[in-house]
Amino acid sequence: MPTLLRAPSPPDPDGFDYESALEACARGERFALQSLYEREARWLLAVAMRIVRDRDLAHDVLQDAFLQIWQRAGLFQRALGSGRGWIYTVVRHRALDAVRRRQPEPAGDAVADFVDTAVDDDGHPVHDEQALDRCLAQLEGTRRQCVVDAYVEGYTHAQIAQRVGRPVGTVKSWIRRSLVALKACLS
Template identity: 45%
Template structure:
């Protein structure tokens, strides 16, 4: 049987192996508890991970005179689950693929529309073809890599790299 109090004391001292041992001993049960509370596997996994991080950071706060180490661990997990449930109430579930494409297009369009009509950058971006402008804005506004842009635009990676490279050259020339 695992001595949770000793493992927590070791965690407080910076022993990563103790956290690993605690995770090995309780991780499966923690995930089960979180799944029952949250009713979603993805949220349960997040709750367990966040709880383990908190256990690592707060292990020095454990006081064996106030309760059992195992109870302390599950209290942290329970609180993380409740926090995630509160957050979840405010969120509206959307399919990730639909959200990504719709949100990306909307954000890029909003960023472009927010440029003043007399802005030099807007004038120069308008001078680019649509694909090049979309690739550059996706890269700089959304922070997407060339590979992500290629996947979202359903275009070859080499083409996206060329669009961005040539487009940036045209923007430099136009803005100088």
């Protein structure tokens, strides 16, 4: 499968270079991990809290995520995306793993739950539920459900593909395109 190259992310307004910090982590430079932690921990904790809905578990997720960031920083590739996005993805995946390990809970209002987990380019939560409702309504029904299943319910792409009876690659494409459309709509 060919690797898609993305345009480099715009620099952080105050000049912090997430990509270089991750590369420093890969070289074993502890100050880089500390800098990332001091800069992002409160936002990352909020992301974890919105997903796991338990403060103690969110702290555990954050600790596990930073351990994973430290251990796997060498896997980060600038050409594939932003350093900040990579960090947030690690936390999100650790949180979803923690939710999957717990007993299933009854689903709430999917749109309200999605608002709680949505973040903008800078990793800050999106709180405009009406705008999100409007943008989600513009997506085709099956694609909208795939996004909700992935980002609210925590299903894997394979699980979603099985639910909708489509190939995994198709589901991945739908979700990716839907997220691009949501981002454009919300900007």
